[in-house]
Amino acid sequence: MGIQSWRELARTTEGEVRGTTTATRTFVLTLADNTLEGSPPTETEIISELSLDNWGNQHPALTFLGLRKVSITERFSDSPYHVQVVAEYGLVTANDLLAPIQRAAEWTFAAEPAQVPAFYYWDDEDVRRPLVNSANDYYEGLTTEEQIVRATIKKNYANFPAAQMRATNQINSGTYFGCPAHSWKVAGVNATYTIEAYNNVKHTYWATTIELLYRESLWNLRIPDIGWNFIDAASGQKRRAMVFDFQNGEWVASPNPVALDGEGAQSSAFPFIHDFRVNAEADFGGLFGTPPT
Secondary structure, three states: OOOEEEOOOOOEEEEEOOOOEEEEEEEEEOOOOOOOOOOOOHHHHHHHHHHOOOOOOOOOOOOOOOEEEEEEEHHHOOOOEEEEEEEEOOOOOHHHHHHHHOOOOOEEEEEEEEEEEOOOEEEOOOOEEEEEOOOOOEOOOOEEEEEEEEEEEEEOOOOOHHHHHHHHHHHHOOEEEOOOOOOOOEEEEEEEEEEEEEEEEEEEEEEEEEEEEEOOOOOOOOEEEEEEEEOOOOOEEEEEEEEOOOOOOOOEOOOOOOOEEEEEEEEOOOEEEOEEOOOOOOHHHHHHHOOOO
16 A cells, blocks of 8 residues: 555756756655555655655755655556656745744845935045035035945744834934944835745735935934024023124124024124924834844
8 A cells, every 4th residue: 555666767867058947856655555445655654755854954965955856646657556746846945844923034235326415525634514605604405425335134924013114204222233323214114014924834924114314414404503593691682693894884683694692692703503302212132133144
């Protein structure tokens, strides 16, 4: 009863330059004479007999290839006593051999240009300075191009990734794989409830794609401290900024915002640059992990 014998037929292998290599092994099993009268061998018994019961098993000759697919055909050549088995081999990754929620996150990075507000520049001594003219009047409405790095993370979760979803629009609170705080931002989180059959077992999980954006200049708003008013140091009152009209010999309200020192007082030099964090913070390492080294 069951499997009487088996033999392997001719193998096939296919490869190409800068392409993948695949290989195929074909087997024919001969069943016992009383198979039709009793219980025929199950699919599990067949693949176990041929040592094909584990994904990723090495090809006997091309050991860099692993088992990826098995197909079983009963009544081979219209014979009830013969079964054909075809085993296909290819490149197998570590993730291929794990259940869905055990798989490591997959990371990709891509750069893309973006137009961002221009509030400051770097001088010859590599000091950040506000964008003002020679009279310290602020240039308004300027933009510049900055390369933004988009990191895409694909990861499976057993339960709905609520914490990751709530982190949308938040920025990293501390150093995140070598990048300073506030340089990464959660652009979006997409999750799909998924059902997958793996190793003949049904698995349910949330297939999640997370997008993070890296900005070298940080996501904080660095804005020069300028305005039409200032705080009088003696009285603590807000006063209108004035300039002297030499032609008419009188003080008039300034037609342009004036430089302030960060404390509300007028500055005779560069305006102070405020650093405003406009997004909530989160621990990115705990929420998203880090890319493989």
